[in-house]
Amino acid sequence: MALTLQERQEFLARPLIGALAVDDGPDRAPLNVPIWYDYTPGGELWIVTGPESKKMRCLKAAGRFSMMAQVLEPTVRYVTAEGPVTRITEATDEMHRAMAARYLPPAAVELYMKEAESYGEMAAVYMRPEHWLSADLGSIG
Secondary structure, three states, X not given: OOOOHHHHHHHHXXXXXXXXXXXXXXXXXXXXXXXXXXXXXXXXXXXXXXXXXXXXXXXHHHOEEEEEEEEOOOOOEEEEEEEEEEEEEEOOHHHHHHHXXXXXXXXXXXHHHHHHHHHOOOEEEEEOOOEEEXXXXXXXX
8 A cells, every 4th residue: 555645754754774776877777775865754865975986976867866765564664755866965074974873873973983084075965756656565465
């Protein structure tokens, strides 16, 4: 059963590992990678990646991407949001720390940030969801 818009937005706002999918050019399947993301219902979804990464090259070339998040328990439920890249900005340390804090226990955030210094500059890529797919398979059977 499909979720309502409010249910989709609330689900996507949870700190789940996303599956980013973006066109990887002719004769290639879409690039599909796990990634941390952040989303506020009604707003833009955003990710952090290296400005010269393969993800960034694909995102710039395609101009749009999709993000899928799912859970398997207590029921199989997923949401996919797809839309255009709305902007790309430099990812500040504060943004990077906020993203890490969304996914890591508090004691691990500073350790992660110290490791992240070796990553070099990072960029934030924003997308406004235009198209949604969703299902909650718990109502089947």
